Amino acid sequence: MNQLGFPLLSLILWLPAAGALALLFVPRANAGLARQVSLATMIATFLLSLLLPLRFETNPMQMAVVGAPPVMQFVEEVPWLPIVGATYSLGIDGISLWLVMLTTFLGPIVTLSTWDSVHKDVRNFQILLLILQTAMIGVFVAQDLLLFYLFWEFTLIPMTFLIGIWGSQNRIYAARKFFLYTFAGSVLMLLALIALHILHRDAIAAVEPGFRGTFSFSQFVSDLRAGRLTLDTTTERLLFGAFFLAFAVKVPLWPFHTWLPDAHVEAPTAGSVVLAGVLLKLGGYGMIRYNLTLFPAASQWAAPALAVLAVIGIIYGAAVAFAQSDMKKLVAYSSVSHMGFVVLGIFALNAEGISGALLQMVNHGLSTSALFLMVGVLYERRHTRELAEYGGLWKVMPVFAAFSLLVALSSAGLPGLNGFVGEFTIITGAFRSPLLGWIYVAFAVGGVVLAAAYLLKLFRSVFMGDVSQPANATLPDLNRRELTAFALLSIPIVVIGVYPAFFFAGMQHSVAALVADLIAQAAGS
Amino acid sequence: MELLIWLIPLLPFIGFLLNVFVIRREREAGLVASGVVVAAFVVTLIAVAMLAGMPPEERRIVSTAWEWINTGSFRVPFAIMFDPLTAVMALLITGVGALIHIYSIGYMHGDPRVVRYFAYLNLFVTMMLFLVMANNLLLLFLGWEGVGLCSFLLIGFWFERKSAGEAAVKAFIVNRIGDAAFILAMLAVFTYFGTLNFYGDGEGGQIGFLERVSDIAGLRIGPDWQPIFVSTAISFLLLIGATGKSAQFPLFVWLPDAMAGPTPVSALIHAATMVTGGVYLMARTEALFTASFTTQGWVAWIGAVTALLAGTAAMAQWDIKRVLAYSTVSQLGFMVAACGMGAYVAAIFHLLTHGIFKALLFLAAGSVIHGTHDTQDMRRMGGLKDAMPITFRTYVIGALALAGIVPLAGFWSKDEILAHAISHGHTPIFIILFLTSLLTAFYMGRQVALVFFGTQRDPGYHPHESPAIMTVPLIVLAVGAVIGGVINLPVLHWLTDWLEPVLHEKAGEFNIWLALIATIGAVGTGYLGWWVYTTNAARIKIGGKDPAYRYSGDIWEGMEEAWYLDRLYQRTVVAGFEQLANFLARVFDPQGVDGLVMGIGRFFGGLANGVRALQTGYVRTYALVFTVGVLLVLGVMLWFAR
């Protein structure tokens, strides 16, 4: 059941929360100690999580059988709420493996970035960061729908506080918008969850009297695939829609994106990094894990329309990003564009598209985090995010410029770096998908061109040209912590670009199983 | 052997890493950078020698390092190969590259960021080698975009200048447009062939798509009313990709601006190697192109039109480098046209000779710029032949080679293209190309006259000859420009034979009459150009108009602006996109999309105020509402029970 014999996932999940608890005993005024405890916790979590890919079975014994539930690893299961059959059940498979790793990897980097940017109420900031970390990992590892929903909604609370307390001028507006928009987006999912629970219970209870229902993901999946639970077309589509709305808001898919620029612009650097790096991924993950797995037929049905939205998002996000003069807004809209690729890949509904989307989520997490760190570095030095205020920094901060260029190119999808592999795999998937096809790809590729346009605009405005503002002439280059953060981020950026096969290998089995089921459903319907 | 070919791209890459992470001093940077490229050249020579020792049909070495992408059925290895076509390209890249590296030591001396410069240069060579050595489209694309990146970095090397930054970005983005088509082409190839590999790995694995182009013969896609052949679709997309990288119409606008980079960069990237990437691509995927009659027509015409447009534009430039830039575009047009006519060997031949003499011209121009303290406007030059004798002589050799004067390298290669055009019945193309070759001679005559003859028009500087580290590469290249034609002389046709396993071409007939007419024409127009600008030298004023402007007026201005193509793009595509983006960002997004969201909020706010308004504070109102509720409840329940 669990290849390690001890609850590794629980440890990874609760370690940050334990760190937060420990921080409560650190005096509020002792910012330094608070940061160190937080950083230590994050690093420990990451190191612990390294065991996951090390001990992960890329080819589990049970081969991908059509109709079988996803093969989870590092499984833990404890009864939690027996009255509705909800359990505390954790596990990961190829779909969540790298997203968990992304989360734990970004943890220490985020904490490092707070050193220079957060000076107010440092301890509580760290507490919230750690709690958020637990919540996000929880979303990825929860294998019980109720537990998942619990973590899913809970991520809102610390994030709202991070934006609302430590943000800039318009932070209250942004925090409120973030909370209400995403909360409203996911209430229907709660209802869908309940509906699924009851439909399943009634269906099974007809065969096995006394069955009290469950929220177990794998049980839903196996019963759906085995035909013990069948959903009629309308129900399936409604449920699909309710789940999808929640995820689409989070991703965010055009036209549900307008909370994102506000949230990003107002959030402190660390908040933006977490938001872009991990929080948006919850949406993409949810689509793959829940929409595709639970409602394959509805996914087939909705895919073309959703892919249209994704493509619109790609172009629209890029165009709007291009027109921004505020760096953070630019990067924020670039997320809309990049996450459009992810959704496009997901609804290609084939192995290429989905693995590409998964990898692209990791890539986007890395590059966009780095971009936000970059904006943060500038903001801490000059306290403005206006592009026009900068120029010629290549001369003043050469090391910083080099990293920024790397990051921008990674985000623009330069071959040899991570972004390209993801995007290319996604569009291969979309191109080959019988549901989509070359027209989608033609537009999506337009997004690739525009990505270069806005990212190079950003890079040129900041780093090229002459040093026009005297204040810029004396800016210090990266300090040790910043350098560490950027260097750490650069490693996977390059490694994924050159050797993505390693990352694809981890997800292959799970994706293949998922796609096999999608195909079986398509054939059946 | 496999290890050996990996060494070719890896050596410059090691140089790059050293320059980035280890080296901090200018002198070491230049030496290491040049050293690794020279080493790569030597290794290439060895590899070529070993290749030559194999039977012609087996002259291909493929080596896979690792599985690059493996997801679903989409599998791409990180694999390189070495075959005759790659070999000549690699020789050009490492050979000319080495010379330019050495030259740069002198040219860039004293620049504060020289280490970075050599790092970029080494990275460029690496990427260019990947481009020509890749055994699949995706790795080729890695090199393709990689050289684009280096081009961006090097054009923008003096980023303090506004024009440098703009030109760098422009180059990258215009190239990206072509790259987008390239990506689509790759997808199509993968969809129809199931692989992106050019050739099989030689170990009994899957064979590459170039070896089974016949698979898609007759296959059509597209709507019923206008189906197109798959081969046409794929090759046309590749063509668009090539027009971006090889600066062809309609995407050539980036190359003249790219001259903002250091001159050795122009020589290496924007004359000898990177811009020939498109030609190489077409030669490499020649099987796909020849499968589509339609695309071939487009290729030929695009090449010819580009050659003529750029040729006319080159005539009217004042900037010494912009003349050469447009000339490069024009000569690339020759090569592309050659590809379009099926004369791939001639295209590669011209690519190689052009690589040598255009590098020579650029380096010599760099020497001029260096010796005149960064003067680039030819109106401020004049009479430099005495001050810079070596530069002058090498420049003239380059110019003669470019103009196509017997027996210099350019003559043989250009003649081969023209001869092919006439012998295969491409008469309109031939006429355009012939005309362009005359223009070429004219503007080179004009340039030599303006730069080296007459008197120095701007007395503000003291011209001096460049140091030996710069002139020696010039001399070496000049020798190459003189004797380069030997590799594919009509009687010997070594190159044709060498490339036969890849391009499957037989040597063409040598057309003596054509050669005679072309030479006479070139000599005549070249002399004309020289004559006009030496006799009218007095009329040329700094910042003034060209003497020819008097006779041609607006046409001359049109030529000077390259027929306003760039301005057209600025005013339509660029401005249009910027306005659209601004509209979306300032109006549509906040008021449209977000307005809808906030509208929902306001809607509920309005409802809430309605609820509030009902709460009047009068207890009798409450009782009234209560009573209404009673009537409703009673009514409904009794209505049920009726």
Place this chain on the structure above:
Amino acid sequence: MESLAIPPVDLSLIAPLLVVVTWATVLLLVDVFFIPDGRKKLTGYLAIAGLVVAGLVGLPLWGVTGTTFGGMVRLDPFALTLTWVFLLIGALSIAMSLEYLPNQGIEQGEYYPLIMFAVSGMILLAQGADLIVLFLGIETLSITLYILTGFAYPRLTSEEAAMKYLVLGAFAAGFFVYGIALIFGATGSTRLSEIGAYAAGRVLGDLNLTLLLGGAAMVLIAFAFKVALAPFHMWTPDVYEGSPTPVAAFMSVGTKGGALAALVRLLFEGLPTLNEYWLPVLAGLTALTMVVGNLGAVAQTNVKRMLAYSSIGHAGYVMLGVMVAGEQRGPEAFIFYILVYALSNLGAFAVLIALEHEGENAWRLDDFAGLYQRQPMLAVAMAIFMFSLAGVPPTAGFMAKFYALTAAWEGGLPWLALVGVLTSAIAAFFYLRVIIRMFMTEPEGEPEPALNRGLTADIVIAAVGTIGIGLIPAPVFALVERSLVALGG
């Protein structure tokens, strides 16, 4: 006329009730004669002691089911569990009043026995098996509450609130009695079980059925008034705002609990066969309630009034469980929701009290500005209560809402569940507003919060309960589940 026979009485079945009533009566006298002014807090402690004793007395009754007073009063685990909940509510309300009353200058010893009487009314409602007993319970509760509402005499708002409550309450009582009359006229009995038995055999067109339905409608309206279902909710905001804050807190959870307990009995013992008539009506009222309550709260800048509207909204959510109490999950959802809502809402009111000083109404949203910087733990506690009321995990409020929605869906009311989640999205707006004000704005001369033992105890119990039940709800659910084994017959 037949002769009146006194049926056998088993007082043990109403032991907690007896304890509360007796204790209250004695305490009233003790307070008058033995406890000097200025030490009235002692009365409060004694009252809490009485409620605790009543709770302990109930312990041996766990699992006992039985009726007495000729079937008019019933004891079952359902009633007993609710009794404990009510006792808890009473005790917490008293605890938050201990300092509040002297601070406001309205300390009177009668206050505490009055609360105890109100609790006894609630217990009576939970135990009543006869319309007469229900009437008695509801009036015991109401009349004490009228007095408590006006307890801040001579503050005009308090008097106004009491007056409005009294007028409308009496108005509703009129409907209640008239409804009982009609039901009695149709069935010849006021015993719920007998009404149920009678209704089971009726068919459409029967005049008696019409009479019964008319009566049932009027009784339901009276309960709807007590629970504050729209459109019978109009008194709620005004009365909550005007009454002393602990009373509002007590009312918001107590009245609802009591009235709904009685409603469950009425619907599922008295009128189960008529559910095709009352279910659509109640469902409509519930939907309207959720919409009106949450919308009304959106427009408020007065936190106390906002909580009043929010309590209307929550009445709707808890009704989700009540309406489907015939199913297994309905009453579970109801009890669980009441318990959770009691904890969270009492906690929120306790925080409100901490901010209140004599003569100042610290209920404006602005008074919460920067509370986080002044009293971080208080702000965190308030945030927990707000998130719980909004139903955001991992608080108990989420679990309660989740379970209520599950019950509603299972009971065949998916559209109502839909209305529930949609209105909960609206609700998030105004709860979040308080949080934003506390955490994200700077303080500017707001009243300093004053905490005391009673309040602190309240807030700690409420906060720990809210989070604890949110994370590990299973034990509470197990208790609730066991308490319902015997319901419905």
Place this chain on the structure above:
Amino acid sequence: MVPTSYYILLSAILFTIGVLGVLLRRNAIVVFMSVELMLNAANLALVAFAREQLGVEAQVLVFFVITVAAAEVAVGLALLVAIFRTKRTADVDEVSTLKG
């Protein structure tokens, strides 16, 4: 014997008058009286039904109702006096500071 329906009709009329009284009259005392009227209408219905159904519960309830009514009125009048002291009015519409 007078049919029960007559009593019920009368009680309904009384009840309606009571309701209208609450809705229409502004004087608090009259409002209380109207409420009393409603309760007594109910009492009338109760005893009428009790006679018809021969049940004892309704008559028991009537006593309760009378008691409760008395209690309510006692509280109500006390309140009224209190309000009158501060506001010098018995008009229910004048007491409307709490709203919104």
